[in-house]
Amino acid sequence: xKISDLSLGLELEAVFGVGSSGSGEGSSVELYPPQEEAVRExxxxxxxxxxxxxxxxxxxxGKTLLAELVMLNSxxxxxxxxxxxxxxxxxxxxxxxxxxxxxxxxxxxxxxxTGDYESSxxxxxxxxxxxxxxxxLDSLTRVKxxxxxxxxxxxxDEAHVLGEEKRGPRLEGALARFVSLNPAARIVALSATIxxxxxxxxxxxxxxxxxxxxxVPLREEVLLARNDRAVVERVLEExxxxxxxxxxxxxxxxxxxxxxxxxxxxxxRTAELDKLDELDELDELxxxxxxxxxxxxxxxRSGVAYHNxxxxxxxxxxxxxxxxxxxxxxxxxxxxxxxxxxxxxxxVLIRNYKFxxxxxxxxxxxxxWVKQVFGRAGRPEHDAYGTGIIVAKSEAExxxxxxxxxxxxxxxxxxxxxxxxxxxxxxxTVVGGANQTSQIRDFxxxxxxxxxxxxxxxxxxxxxxxxxxxxxxxxxxEFERGGGKIRATEFGSLSSRLYLSTRSALALRDGINFxxxxxxxxxTGISDFDLLxxxxxxxxxxxxRVKEAGEIATVLTENLEWLYGVGGGGAAGCGAVxxxxxxxxxxxxxxxxxGAAVGVGSAVVAQAWIDELSYSEMKRRFGIYPxxxxxxxxxxxxxxxxxxxxxxxxxxxxxxxxxxxxRLNVLKDRIKHGIRKDLLGLVCIKGVGRVIARxxxxxxxxxxxxxxxxxxxxxxRVPGVGAKRAKRLKEEALRLCKRQCKRQx
Numbered sequence: 172x173k174i175s176d177l178s179l180g181l182e183l184e185a186v187f188g189v190g191s192s193g194s195g196e197g198s199s200v201e202l203y204p205p206q207e208e209a210v211r212e213x214x215x216x217x218x219x220x221x222x223x224x225x226x227x228x229x230x231x232x233g234k235t236l237l238a239e240l241v242m243l244n245s246x247x248x249x250x251x252x253x254x255x256x257x258x259x260x261x262x263x264x265x266x267x268x269x270x271x272x273x274x275x276x277x278x279x280x281x282x283x284x285t286g287d288y289e290s291s292x293x294x295x296x297x298x299x300x301x302x303x304x305x306x307x308l309d310s311l312t313r314v315k316x317x318x319x320x321x322x323x324x325x326x327x328d329e330a331h332v333l334g335e336e337k338r339g340p341r342l343e344g345a346l347a348r349f350v351s352l353n354p355a356a357r358i359v360a361l362s363a364t365i366x367x368x369x370x371x372x373x374x375x376x377x378x379x380x381x382x383x384x385x386x387v388p389l390r391e392e393v394l395l396a397r398n399d400r401a402v403v404e405r406v407l408e409e410x411x412x413x414x415x416x417x418x419x420x421x422x423x424x425x426x427x428x429x430x431x432x433x434x435x436x437x438x439x440r441t442a443e444l445d446k447l448d449e450l451d452e453l454d455e456l457x458x459x460x461x462x463x464x465x466x467x468x469x470x471x472r473s474g475v476a477y478h479n480x481x482x483x484x485x486x487x488x489x490x491x492x493x494x495x496x497x498x499x500x501x502x503x504x505x506x507x508x509x510x511x512x513x514x515x516x517x518x519v520l521i522r523n524y525k526f527x528x529x530x531x532x533x534x535x536x537x538x539x540w541v542k543q544v545f546g547r548a549g550r551p552e553h554d555a556y557g558t559g560i561i562v563a564k565s566e567a568e569x570x571x572x573x574x575x576x577x578x579x580x581x582x583x584x585x586x587x588x589x590x591x592x593x594x595x596x597x598x599x600t601v602v603g604g605a606n607q608t609s610q611i612r613d614f615x616x617x618x619x620x621x622x623x624x625x626x627x628x629x630x631x632x633x634x635x636x637x638x639x640x641x642x643x644x645x646x647x648x649e650f651e652r653g654g655g656k657i658r659a660t661e662f663g664s665l666s667s668r669l670y671l672s673t674r675s676a677l678a679l680r681d682g683i684n685f686x687x688x689x690x691x692x693x694x695t696g697i698s699d700f701d702l703l704x705x706x707x708x709x710x711x712x713x714x715x716r717v718k719e720a721g722e723i724a725t726v727l728t729e730n731l732e733w734l735y736g737v738g739g740g741g742a743a744g745c746g747a748v749x750x751x752x753x754x755x756x757x758x759x760x761x762x763x764x765x766g767a768a769v770g771v772g773s774a775v776v777a778q779a780w781i782d783e784l785s786y787s788e789m790k791r792r793f794g795i796y797p798x799x800x801x802x803x804x805x806x807x808x809x810x811x812x813x814x815x816x817x818x819x820x821x822x823x824x825x826x827x828x829x830x831x832x833x834r835l836n837v838l839k840d841r842i843k844h845g846i847r848k849d850l851l852g853l854v855c856i857k858g859v860g861r862v863i864a865r866x867x868x869x870x871x872x873x874x875x876x877x878x879x880x881x882x883x884x885x886x887x888r889v890p891g892v893g894a895k896r897a898k899r900l901k902e903e904a905l906r907l908c909k910r911q912c913k914r915q916x
Contacts (some may be wrong), residue, residue, distance in 0.1 A: 172201070172202045173202065174187050174200050174202065177210065179244070179248070180247065180248050182247050182278055183240075183243055183247060183248070186278060203232055203233040204384045205226065205228040205237075205380055205382040205384055206233045208380050209237050209380045212224070212378050213378070214237060214240070214359075215240060215241060215244050221377070222357050222376075222377075223357055223358040223372075223378070224241075224359045224360070224372075224377050224378050224379075225360045225365070225371050225375060225377045225379050225381075226359065226360070226361050226362075226380045226381075227364075227365045227380070228363065228380070228381070228382040228383070229382075229383065229385045229546050230385075230515075230543075231385065231515065231546075231551055232382065233386075234328075235328075237359070238256065238328070238359055238361060241357070241359055242300055243275065243278070243279065246323075247278065247279070251323055252321055252324070253298060253322055253323065254299065254300045254301070254323060254325070255301050255325045255326065256271070256301070256302045256303070256326045257302075257304070257308050257325065257326065258302065258328045258329060259305055259329050259332045259338065259342075260304070261304060262487070262512050263329075264285050264303070265285075266512045267302045268282075271302065275300070280297060280298045280300070281298065281300050282294070283302045284302075284307050285303070285304045285306075286307070286805075292307075296318040305332065305342045306670065308345045308349070309345035309670070312344075312348035312352065312603065313348075313599045313602055313667050313668055314668055315352060320352060322353055322356045323357065324356065324359065325356050325358050325359070326360075327346070327358065327359070327360045327361065329361070329362060330360035330362045330365065331362040331365050331584050333346075333584060333587075333619060334584035334585055334586075335587065336587050340589075340592035340595075340596060343586060343588065343620065344595075344596040344600075344618070346375075347614055347617040347619075348599070348600065348603060350617060360375065360377070363542070363543060364542050364543055364546075365584050366539075366581035366583055368381050369381075371619070374622040385549070386551040387548075387550065387551055387557050388549070388555075389545060389546075389548055389549060389556070389557050389559060390558045390559070391545060391558075391560075392561075393560075393562075393563050393569050393572050393573045394520070394563070395564075395565075395569050396563075396564065397564055397565070399429070399432060399522075402418075403432050403433055405520070406418060406501060407437060409518045409558075410437065410501065414516070414517040415494065415500055415501070415517055416500065416502075416516055416517075416519070416520060417501075417508070417514065417519045417547060418501060418502070418504070418520045419505070419506065419519070419520070419521045419523070419544055420503055420505065420522050420523055421505070421526045421527065422527070423480060423505055425523070426477045426479050426503040427465070430475050430477040430502075431466070431470065433475050433501050433503070434473035437473050437474055437475060437500065437501070450472075452493075452496070452498045453472050453473075453474060453493075453498055454472060456471050456489060456498055457471040457472045459489040460489050462486065462797055463785075464787050465790070467482075471490075471493070471499065474498070474500040475500065475502075475503070476490045476494075476499055477503045478490055478502050478503070479504060479505040480799060480802060482796075483801055484798075487798070491512055491514060494516075502514070515547050516547060517548065517549060518548060518558045519544055519545055519548040519560070520560040520561075520562070521541065521544060521560065521561040521562060522562050523562075524562075524576070535575070538575065538579050538580065538582060539582050541559075541576045545559030561577075588618065588620040594638055594641070595667075595672060597614075598642055598659070598673065599667050600614045601657055601658075601663070602659045602663065602667040606656050606657050606658060607656065607657065608635055608636070608657070612635070615631060615632060615635075636652050639657060642663070642673075645673065645677060646660055646662050646663065647659065647660060647666060647673065647676075648660060648663050661820055662676075662817070662820060665816055666817075671711070671813055672709075672710055674710055676817070678708050679810075680817060683705070683818050683821055684821065686701060686730070687821075687825075687827065689730065695730060696729065697730070697831070697834070698728050699838060700727035700728045700774060701728050701730055702811075702814075702835060703778055703781075703807075704724075704728070704733070704734065705814060706774075706810045706811055707774040707777065707807070708770040711809075712770075712773055712806050713773070713803055713806070714770065715772045715773045715776050715793075715803065717771075717772035717775050717794075720771045720772040720775045721771055724774070724775060727775075727778055734771070773803060777804075779793070780804060780842070781842060781845060782847065783845060783846060783861060783865060804843070804845070808839055808843050811835055812836075814835050815836045819832040844860070844861055846861050846865075850865060850868060852873075852875055853867055853872070853874065853875065853878070856875050856878060856903050856904050856907055858899060859900065863889075863892065863896075866890045866891050866892070867892075872886075872889070875907045875908055875911075876904075876908055878901065878904035879901065879904035879905045881901065883897045884897075
C-alpha cells in the first residue's frame, strides 16, 4: 500500500508529497507493514468499529506518521474537533512542536503547553493540534475546561511510561478521567515496548497493531571488555567504519569522564577521520556549547560530547543538532536520552547496565529499557543495519547478560498505583467534580490498576472511606463517614489544581503559617532565603548537595528555628556553624551534605541565582552545573507561584494582609530571570536577560521608560549591547511602555 492509495484529500496529499494526479515524490512511497496494518484496521476511518488504537512496534517503524495522519484526518477531512499529542518529557514536547509546526503549520494551528498547571489554558482552545506533557494533560483533567470535550483525537506517545513508578500513576489517572469526560474522543497509544500490549488495548477498548518489523535490521551483541580501554577501542572501530555512536553510562559524572577517554584517543586520529570543513563545523559547535564551566567545548572539537542533566538547554540543543548533522561522532549519555529526543545512531553501546536508584542502590536496568536503547540503532536513510552492544566484564557476566537482555522477555507494563498515589488521584477526582463515593469508585474501575488487579481494587474501595477521612483530617476535603457528600475545600482544590503532591501542599501550608506567625510574634522578618527554603522543601524540587550549606544558610536567615527545626529541613551535618568567615566565596563544594540538609543546599543555590551569580561562578563555588540550575529554576518558579496562591488563601482565611503572597509573587519573577529586585522592570523588555539588564542598570538606565527615552547612540555604548541590539532594545522598550500606558488607561 502506498501513501497515494489512502485518498487523503488535496491538502493532506500536498503535505505528504502526493501530486493532484497521484504523482509526486510521496506518491510511490510504500507504507511500512505496521502502518498498512493500522490503516486496514480502520485507523483513518471515522466510522470504523475500531475507534481506539494501541500501536506497538519498534522505533522508526512509522508510528509518528500514523499519529500525524489520524490527527490531520480528523481536523481537515472530518472537519471536527481538535487533537492532543501527549509526550513524557519537555524536551520531547519541544521537538515535536518544532517538527509539527514546520510540517503542518500552513494547514493547522499548532501549539504547545508544558506547564501553567492551574490554568484551564484557554489559549489551547484556539489550536487544532496541541502538544502537551503528560503532567499538563493530568492537570487539565483536574481543571476540566469545556474545550477538553471538543478533543477528537488524543495521541499518547511513549505509552509504556504508564508503568513508571513516579509518573505512571499521573498518566493513568489522567487517561481514566479524560475518557470519563470525553468518551467520544479517539485514543491512539504508541510504544516500542509494551509486551502485554493486548492487555493494554483491552483496557482502552482499542484495536491492537503489534509488530516486530523494523525498517533497518538490528544486530544485538554482548561485548566482553574487561576494562574501559577495550570499550573505547570498540567505539573507535565503529567511528572508523563511518558509524556514529551513542554510549550509555550510568552516572552524569561517568558520562563526562568516559567522553574524555574517547576524545583523547579520537583526537589522535582526527586527521584520518575528519575533513577540514568538518573541523570548522566542530569549532563552531564548540563555541555554541562554551559556558566556561568545564571542558565540553574541548571535547566537541574532538568530535565527542556528553549529554546529561548538567547541560543547559542551549548546550543540549547544540549537541543534539551537531549529532544530527553528523559533525559529532560520539555522544556519551545517561539513561534519560533513551526516552528523550530522537537521536538515532548506527551503533548504540551500553557501557553500564546497572544504575543507581534512590532507596534501592545499584540494580540492573529492565530489559524494556535496553530494548528502547537498542531501538535507536540504525537510521533508515543512512544505514543498512544497526548495532546494539551491551558490555560485560567477565565470561560469567557475558553469559548472564546474553541470557537476560538478548534472549530474555520484556517486563510487563504494570500499573504503579499505590496508597500514596491513589490518595492524590482520589483528591484530583473529587476536585474534578466527584461528590459521592460511587463516583470515585467509577473512577477506580476505569483505571488500568483495576483492569489488572480486580481483587486489589475491591480492597481499595473498602478502604476508600478511610482515605477520604485522612484527606479530611489534613484539610483537603470535607467528608462524613457513612455515605455523606464529599466536597473539596479551597485548600484541597488549590493544591490539586496547582499540581502539588499532598505532602508538598501540607509542607507549604505549615511553612507559610509558621513563618507568618513567627514574624508576627518576634518581628525578626522573613528573608528571601526563608522563602526559598520553604520552596526547596517540597518533594518536587530536585535536592542539590552543597558542602557547608548550613554554614552559608546561617548568614542568609535570622530564623534559625526555621532553618534547623520546622518542616524536616534541618541543616545539621552540613558544616559547623560559626566556624569562621561565611559567604559564598568562603566555602568549597561537594557531596558532603546528606539527609535533611538537601533542601538547604537547593535553597543556597537558588539564593545565589537570584543574587545574579554567573553559571561559571556557581559551578566554581558550589559544583553545580548550568543544567541543574536551569531545571531547578523551572520547578521553583512553579512551586513559588503555587506558594503565593496558597499564601493568598491562608492570609484571607486568617484575616491577615497579603504581604507574604505579594513577596512570593515578586520572588517568582526573580527566580524566573535570576535577578535582584532592581532589575524587574528592565527584564520586561523583550530580548533583555539578566546580564544585559545589569549592564543597562549600571549605565544609568534603570527602567523601560529610561531605555525608551534614550538615544540609540547612548545604548550602543552599554557593554554587550552594540548598534544592532541598541536599536532593537529601544523599539521594544517603546512598545512595552505603550502597552503599559494602555493598561493604565
